[in-house]
Amino acid sequence: AQKITQTQPGMFVQEKEAVTLDCTYDTSDQSYGLFWYKQPSSGEMIFLIYQGSYDEQNATEGRYSLNFQKARKSANLVISASQLGDSAMYFCAMRDSDNYGQNFVFGPGTRLSVLP
Amino acid sequence: EPEVTQTPSHQVTQMGQEVILRCVPISNHLYFYWYRQILGQKVEFLVSFYNNEISEKSEIFDDQFSVERPDGSNFTLKIRSTKLEDSAMYFCASREGGLLSNQPQHFGDGTRLSIL
Numbered sequence: 001a002q003k004i005t006q007t008q009p010g011m012f013v014q015e016k017e018a019v020t021l022d023c024t025y026d027t028s029d030q031s032y033g034l035f036w037y038k039q040p041s042s043g044e045m046i047f048l049i050y051q052g053s054y055d056e057q058n059a060t061e062g063r064y065s066l067n068f069q070k071a072r073k074s075a076n077l078v079i080s081a082s083q084l085g086d087s088a089m090y091f092c093a094m095r096d097s098d099n100y101g102q103n104f105v106f107g108p109g110t111r112l113s114v115l116p
Numbered sequence: 117e118p119e120v121t122q123t124p125s126h127q128v129t130q131m132g133q134e135v136i137l138r139c140v141p142i143s144n145h146l147y148f149y150w151y152r153q154i155l156g157q158k159v160e161f162l163v164s165f166y167n168n169e170i171s172e173k174s175e176i177f178d179d180q181f182s183v184e185r186p187d188g189s190n191f192t193l194k195i196r197s198t199k200l201e202d203s204a205m206y207f208c209a210s211r212e213g214g215l216l217s218n219q220p221q222h223f224g225d226g227t228r229l230s231i232l
Contacts (some may be wrong), residue, residue, distance in 0.1 A: 001136075033218040035220055037222075037223070042225075042227065043142055043205060043226050043228070044223065044224075044225040044226060045159070045223035045226075046223075047220040047221075047222065047223075050218060052218050055179075066207075082167060091159060093159075093160070095218070103149060103150075103161040103164050103172060103174075104159075104161065104221060105152075105161070106158050106159040106160070106161075107158065108157055108158045
């Protein structure tokens with residue numbers, strides 16, 4: 001079963017606008033973590049932001065914030081004031097207690113293109 | 117800031133040959149991982165390693181794959197007899213923290229493996 005769903009294969013946003021990238025997940029655990037990574041065209045994986053299942057506040061990190069809705073099992077990434085350098089693939093990932101929570105399960109990714 | 121380093125950045129190998137991908141995790145990290153990403157697809161977990169042994173592996177990690185931490189710093193992935201479908205980007209990652217830590221995994225820049 002798909003544990004992480006990212007329904008938007010591609011998104012476009014105008015420079016300086018905000019954009020929301022969707023992520024829904026499936027787990028029966030009470031304790032889990034959600035992570036977002038950015039992958040530019042150069043290929044590296046860059047950690048952006050983390051949200052814990054017990055965190056009461058939505059995570060924020062600079063221009064990145066998470067819209068975490070636990071009951072709906074969604075953890076959408078919001079990028080404010082988009083910049084051309086934000087153009088990249090964005091992956092949502094989850095760690096839960098399956099197999100002692102050692103690995104991440106990644107979603108299929110969303111390709112974000114920022115338009116000048 | 118400390119980072120995970122991977123060598124080589126690109127490896128071209130004839131089908132059937134053995135290949136070793138090398139990684140130097142962040143020095144105080146305890147958990148190590150290999151992932152792969154076939155071109156245009158999502159990141160897939162291969163194996164996790166802790167306390168000098170494999171702690172978890174996926175169905176992809178069959179008998180042709182092995183991992184080793186030969187000294188205190190290197191973490192290697194060996195593919196014994198490469199196949200065309202092994203062509204992918206291979207990422208090494210590491211993290212600090214305990215068994216169910218919510219620490220992010222820090223990724224290297226990847227090794228692009230091309231099998232001819």
